[in-house]
Amino acid sequence: MYLNNIFSDPEKMERILDILLSSLLPMVKGALYYTIPLTILSFTVGIVIAILTALARISGNRLFQTIASMYVSIVRGTPLLVQLFIIFYGLPTIGVIIDPFPSAVIGFSLNVGAYASEVIRAAILSTPKGQWEAAYSIGMNYRQTLRRVILPQASRVSIPPLSNSFISLVKDTSLASLILVTEMFRKAQEIAAQTYEFLYLYTEAAFLYWMICFGLSLIQGKIERRLDRYVAK
Known part of the structure; x- marks a missing residue:
């Protein structure tokens, strides 16, 4: 009924199209200036945290294992x-004030680090023990073995699930709108609050998120096919 009323009212339809077209550029800017940089920065920092956490959990140091396990448990x-x-x-209630964008980076990085650490840990543990023994037999120490033998092999195993985490992070960045980061969904909210066309603007934002994730999925597929060919050789 509602859609029939819109299609039967050319002025209403024209107004909605004008709103969608005029809101497209602000949303794209929100994606380019905040959503995508926030995703890349958070994922990069998160992967560093994940590697350190994974190594701590498989280390023989009880203290490191406990700290890493608690971190993963709390975040997950x-x-x-x-x-x-x-x-x-x-944090501001105890005197620690952080701007919106850095707050989002910290939050997303810690979240990515906890989840990705389990992926990386599983990938490291899936490497045959013979690889460790072979590396030790030619004189490599623990760090050299990790850097030159284990991590390169583990990376090929972990890339597909980590790629999925990256794509999920793109969508999760919409939560940053709730802490005042003017990313793409925040722009949609601001425009919707002025025009009251919530359905169409949120649908437009959803379409843009889908386009970004679709493009990333294509890239992920190419990377996985290249890795398959490399492993097959």
Whole structure:
């Protein structure tokens, strides 16, 4: 009924099209200036945290294992939105004030680090023990074995699930709108608050997210096919 009323009202339809077209550029800018940089920066920092956490969990140091396990358990056991709120709204109550964008980077990085660490840890543990023994037999120490033998092999195993995590992070960045980061969905909210066309603007934002994730999925597929050919050789 609602759609029939719109299609039967040329002025209403023209107004909606004007809103969608005029909102496209601000949303794209929000994606280019905030959504994509936030995703790349958070994922990069998160991977560094993940590698360190994974290595701590497989190390023989009880203290490192305990700290890493607690970190993973806490982050994976609490909602990402709650984590962002604690960083942005909670820390100021004890005098720690962080701007919206850095708060989002910290929150997403810690979240990515916890989840990706399990992927990396599993990939390292899946490497045959013979690889470790062979490296030790030619005089490599623990660090050299990790850097030259184990991590390169583990990276090929972990790239597909980590690629999925990266794509999921693109969508998760929409939560940053709730801590005042003017990324793509925040732009959609601001425009919708002025025009009251929430359905169409949120649908437009969803379409843009889908386009970004679709492009990343194509890139992921090419990377996986190249890795398959490399492994086959």
